[in-house]
Amino acid sequence: MYKYYDNTLKKESVNLAPGEFFVSSEDIIINTILGSCVAVALYDPELKAAGLNHFMLAESKTPHTAGSVFNIERYGLYAMDALINGFIKRGSRRSRLQAKIFGGSSVLESSGGKMNIGADNIAFAEEYLSAENIPVINHDTGGDRARRIYLFPQSFRVLLRRIQPGSQLRRQMDSYRTRLEQIKGRGGDSILF
Amino acid sequence: MDQTIMIVDDSNAIRQSVSFILKENGYDTMEACDGQDGLNKLKDQKVDLIITDVNMPNKDGITMVKELRATDTHKFTPILVLTTESQASIMQEGKSAGATGWIVKPFSNDKLISTIKKVLG
Numbered sequence: 001m002y003k004y005y006d007n008t009l010k011k012e013s014v015n016l017a018p019g020e021f022f023v024s025s026e027d028i029i030i031n032t033i034l035g036s037c038v039a040v041a042l043y044d045p046e047l048k049a050a051g052l053n054h055f056m057l058a059e060s061k062t063p064h065t066a067g068s069v070f071n072i073e074r075y076g077l078y079a080m081d082a083l084i085n086g087f088i089k090r091g092s093r094r095s096r097l098q099a100k101i102f103g104g105s106s107v108l109e110s111s112g113g114k115m116n117i118g119a120d121n122i123a124f125a126e127e128y129l130s131a132e133n134i135p136v137i138n139h140d141t142g143g144d145r146a147r148r149i150y151l152f153p154q155s156f157r158v159l160l161r162r163i164q165p166g167s168q169l170r171r172q173m174d175s176y177r178t179r180l181e182q183i184k185g186r187g188g189d190s191i192l193f
Numbered sequence: 194m195d196q197t198i199m200i201v202d203d204s205n206a207i208r209q210s211v212s213f214i215l216k217e218n219g220y221d222t223m224e225a226c227d228g229q230d231g232l233n234k235l236k237d238q239k240v241d242l243i244i245t246d247v248n249m250p251n252k253d254g255i256t257m258v259k260e261l262r263a264t265d266t267h268k269f270t271p272i273l274v275l276t277t278e279s280q281a282s283i284m285q286e287g288k289s290a291g292a293t294g295w296i297v298k299p300f301s302n303d304k305l306i307s308t309i310k311k312v313l314g
């Protein structure tokens with residue numbers, strides 16, 4: 001995650017890398033670039049605060065998966081839980097949250113070797129939000145092009161640009177996949193007092 | 194007789210996930226959706242272990258732990274905190290409140306079960 005001043009939009013901005021999340025009620029922009037990853041934007045209209053995460057699943061749902069995807073997918077659960085906790089800590093309630101879902105394209109699947117990962121990521125986000133009774137008020141998902149999204153936290157407005165995936169996005173995705181492979185089956189840290 | 198574990202978390206998805214893992218490993222489960230709901234359901238109910246989140250509406254997990262430790266029923270019930278929080282200061286708050294242990298999300302099934310087995314002996 002890094003902060004910078006966006007000269008085009010004339011606002012302080014926070015750029016999220018895969019695996020990160022950010023919640024704010026300030027007049028800034030939270031932005032990220034998505035290939036097959038998914039970003040869920042949440043908004044609490046009472047707090048006038050919004051947050052964004054950026055994740056992909058560490059596991060693939062298979063026909064042999066028992067029951068819900070939640071039973072195998074801890075990393076997606078973590079990405080959503082961490083984002084929602086950012087709201088709860090500010091005094092929000094799940095019942096007030098609204099969601100928008102972005103990403104999950106098939107743009108980078110040929111280099112990763114796994115198929116349907118974008119579709120799996122979208123399905124997970126939808127299933128999670130449904131289980132939490134958080135309404136999805138808008139989405140722009142799937143397709144075969146990458147996206148850059150800009151979230152304005154105070155209004156929950158989102159600007160979206162479709163982009164061609166560059167080498168930077170490919171490197172970012174490969175690095176994130178490697179990290180996910182490393183954490184699969186590991187953790188988390190535990191301490192007995 | 195199967196051991197019973199109470200799961201306190203405001204996320205339906207997390208409760209569903211943790212309950213699935215515990216049942217697969219032979220435990221019975223109960224669920225509460227926040228700290229206050231946990232206190233209400235545990236008022237006269239003995240359980241073998243409590244697993245709780247920290248950040249929840251109505252009553253957070255650490256306050257719930259403190260209040261449970263003040264009851265005769267749960268003075269000595271093992272309580273594990275399962276949370277995204279990993280800052281030392283919050284873990285110290287949990288320890289001072291009377292938590293038995295702390296697990297940071299994301300967790301693996303094996304880590305969760307091995308920690309529970311250590312606690313339950």
